[in-house]
Structures are given as structure tokens and as C-alpha cells.
Amino acid sequence: xxxxxxxxxxxxxxxxxxVTLSCTYDTSESDYYLFxxxxxxxxxxxxxxxxxxxxxxNATENRFSVNFQKAAKSFSLKISDSQLGDAAMYFCAxxxxxxxxxxxxxxxxxxxxxxxx
Amino acid sequence: xxxxIQSPRHLIKEKRETATLKCYPIPRHDxxxxxxxxxxxxxxxxISFYEKMQSDKGxxxxxxxxxxxxxxxxxxxxxxxxxxxxxxxxxASSLGKGNQEEAFFGQGTRLxxx
Numbered sequence: 001x002x003x004x005x006x007x008x009x010x011x012x013x014x015x016x017x018x019v020t021l022s023c024t025y026d027t028s029e030s031d032y033y034l035f036x037x038x039x040x041x042x043x044x045x046x047x048x049x050x051x052x053x054x055x056x057x058n059a060t061e062n063r064f065s066v067n068f069q070k071a072a073k074s075f076s077l078k079i080s081d082s083q084l085g086d087a088a089m090y091f092c093a094x095x096x097x098x099x100x101x102x103x104x105x106x107x108x109x110x111x112x113x114x115x116x117x
Numbered sequence: 118x119x120x121x122i123q124s125p126r127h128l129i130k131e132k133r134e135t136a137t138l139k140c141y142p143i144p145r146h147d148x149x150x151x152x153x154x155x156x157x158x159x160x161x162x163x164i165s166f167y168e169k170m171q172s173d174k175g176x177x178x179x180x181x182x183x184x185x186x187x188x189x190x191x192x193x194x195x196x197x198x199x200x201x202x203x204x205x206x207x208x209a210s211s212l213g214k215g216n217q218e219e220a221f222f223g224q225g226t227r228l229x230x231x
Contacts, residue, residue, distance in 0.1 A: 043205055044222070045225075
């Protein structure tokens with residue numbers, strides 16, 4: 001079974017600075033997806049960024065980028081130029097590539113990010 | 118753009134009562150997932166449906182059941198409610214079963230059992 005581990009329960013960053021959230025995972029599959037979701041106080045789950053395991057290039061979405069190390073099974077999220085609105089719980093998630101019954105997401109325990117003005 | 122709609126947004130029930138949560142996926146989406154997120158916890162997968170058939174089952178208690186209807190909306194039925202069932206219940210929808218399409222989440226139903 002796949003597992004996702006986020007070793008940082010809480011992180012803090014100064015506004016306009018850069019912060020990196022860590023995520024490791026365990027799987028025996030060679031193809032899969034990885035995601036970072038943001039959950040603000042409203043509790044809405046918002047997709048931040050996704051990475052296909054077969055792609056070597058790290059995904060980037062504006063101020064958000066990932067460092068995907070497939071061999072190390074590591075998938076960290078870097079937030080540049082942090083803004084107050086980035087304050088939220090961030091979940092790393094895994095999804096199997098294959099169709100059939102593997103479409104569900106497996107989440108890590110989350111990292112609570114605080115942004116200081 | 119239309120999003121995933123969940124109703125009700127908030128629900129308060131007493132122990133041993135029954136609750137029904139509804140999920141209306143994004144138009145054309147044929148796959149629905151249900152997740153349960155307890156206080157301070159990560160979301161846990163409960164069950165999924167594809168084309169009105171149960172697709173996969175996670176940590177869903179036997180007291181819970183769900184189905185997907187002909188219009189693709191889904192309902193999660195919860196009976197003999199327990200205090201531990203208090204949680205945020207998310208529904209997500211996608212196009213296709215576990216393929217490359219991402220799943221979009223609704224805003225969740227907050228269930229409080231007293």
C-alpha cells in the first residue's frame with residue numbers, strides 16, 4: 001500500500017520570503033501522480049500543483065514549484081514570495097496512474113503554514 | 118465555471134440518527150469520490166463511483182452506504198451515527214475513472230453528531 005509522509009506539522013515564513021514544505025512517499029508503482037493541495041480556514045481543498053511521475057521536469061505554477069526526486073521518493077513544495085493568503089494547511093497527496101479502482105487520493109497528515117507580516 | 122456542489126453545508130444530528138449527504142459533480146463528470154476528514158486529520162478515502170457503479174471502497178464503515186444516480190449525483194447515507202462520525206465530508210468529481218484528469222473538490226459538508 002502507498003503511504004505519504006509529511007514530517008513538518010507546522011512551518012512559518014516571513015512575508016515575501018521563500019519556504020519549502022517536505023513530502024516523502026512510498027510506493028512500488030512506477031507511474032503515478034503527486035499533488036499538493038491547499039486547505040485554507042474555509043476548509044476548501046484547492047489544488048496547488050501536480051506532477052506526473054514519468055515527467056522529469058519539475059512542475060511550476062507561478063510562485064509554486066516542486067522538487068521531484070523520483071529515486072528518493074521525495075516531492076517538496078517551494079513557495080516563493082510568500083503572501084499572507086498562502087497561510088493554510090498544505091497536504092501532499094498520491095494517486096496511482098492506472099485506471100480501474102486506483103483513482104482515489106492518499107493524503108499526508110498535512111503541514112500548517114503560517115505567514116508572518 | 119460550475120463546481121462540485123455539496124449539500125447541506127452544515128448538519129447537526131444526534132447519536133443514533135441517520136444523515137444523508139448529497140454531492141452534485143461538475144457537469145459531464147462521471148466519477149465521484151467521498152472523503153472523510155476528522156478534526157485535525159487528513160482526508161481519508163471512503164468510497165468512489167464510476168458510471169453509477171461502485172468503483173472502489175476505502176475505510177467506509179458498514180453503517181454507511183452510498184450510491185450514484187442516473188444524473189451522476191451521489192448520496193452518502195450514514196446510519197446509527199456516532200460521536201466519532203463528526204467530520205468534514207468531501208465529495209470530489211472527475212472525468213473518467215482514475216485517469217489523468219484531476220479531481221475537483223466540493224466545499225464539504227460539516228457533520229456534527231451530538
